[in-house]
Amino acid sequence: MTDRYISFSQSTIGNKLCRLLGLPIPPLLKRAGGQPSELVARIYVTGIEQQNTDPVISSALGNHLILEPPAIAMTVDGVVFDARAIKTIKQAENLYAFFHEHMRYIAPSGKIVLIGLSPSLCEHPEQASIQRGLVGFVKSLAKEVGRKGITANLLYNEKSLSQSIVSSLRFFLSYRSAYVNGQVVNLINERSLVLEPWIKPLSGKVALVTGASRGIGLSIAQLLARDGAKVIGLDIESAKTLLEQEMVNIGGQAMVANITDTNAPELISNELERLVGSIDILVHNAGITKDKMLSSMHKSHWQQVMSVNLEAIVRINEEILKRELINQSGRIICVSSISGIAGNLGQTNYAMSKASVIGLVDSMSSALQEKISP
Secondary structure (H helix, E strand, O other): OOOHHHHHHHOHHHHHHHHHHOOOOOOOOOOOOOOOOOOOOOEEEEEOOOOOOOHHHHHHHHHHEEOOOOEOOEOEEEEEEEOOOOOOOOOOHHHHHHHHHHHHHEEEEEEEEEEEEOHHHOOOHHHHHHHHHHHHHHHHHHHHHHHHOOEEEEEEEOOOOOOHHHHHHHHHOOHHHOOOOOOEEEOOOOOOOOOOOOOOOOOOOEEEEEOOOOHHHHHHHHHHHHOOOEEEEEEOHHHHHHHHHHHHHOOOEEEEOOOOOOOHHHHHHHHHHHHOOOEEEEEEOOOOOOOOOHHHOOHHHHHHHHHHHHHHHHHHHHHHHHOOOEEEEEEEEEOOOOHHHHOOOOOHHHHHHHHHHHHHHHHHHHHHHHHHOO
16 A cells, blocks of 8 residues: 555655645655565674674674675665674764764665663673663664664674574564664563574464454554464454455454453454464454543543453453463564553543553563463
């Protein structure tokens, strides 16, 4: 699907008009398609004390690794800056010097990855201070380069790179991460992750996605299927025809249920046992809005939003976990909203439900890690 505003803003007339009116001009992003490439084409690796590229990085990048730094004669699609050796304020100037000189030669939709040493592993306060400072650097850099569709992200690891970094490194250096920018991932004490098959990393996995007939839910289902998962899409009776067609298109299966029904958790669990036995991924995407200023909001609008957006998640989780229908190393993903973080006019009910989803995830994460992690 094309975005008409993006297309218009990128046209000659549209670009001039948007600039005149002060409207944003979003970049055209390269994104992973049905057969996504493994990594961006040309990736340059550097650092302040690096004579040879770290073997873990070399193995992860393979023949995408290039030896020539970015320049007008050779733009690059990706840059990895290994900043683990930065220990002093003076040494941090190397970070400035490299990007000041070379940033203009990173291609549109390019990828920047910084690798830092976790501040908890640093030898002295100045080193810990500088390593923590990488967060501010990468978040600001992300905003600068985002105008060209370039992303910048930070991976914290140990003094000796562990294999746990490889999966995240490859993700951030692929077009799968087109919308992921300014993020910080701490990989200390993470288990090593199996990389193969990279193109279909979810092969053999089964996912249940609620609200899957259209919109964000359908996009999630399509992405999971693209990456190899068998998808079970769930939606309400009125969306049955559309849901069934979309699931056929991605090789998935349809499940019809109203998640707010009293017996919905039991019916969903029974159907999962019948269809697949158990699942690896549960995506709670189904949600509704009933916008109204609080002073004139009907009680039913509050109750309906809380029921669909929050209560159904709680009840379905309880039933599925009780019946142990999520496999080891499984994932429960709850879709929240910026409204749950910043609020929105006329959305006290919706913002409350989505903020509560964040609280639910925070509260359940530790217990679930012990329950379904190997």
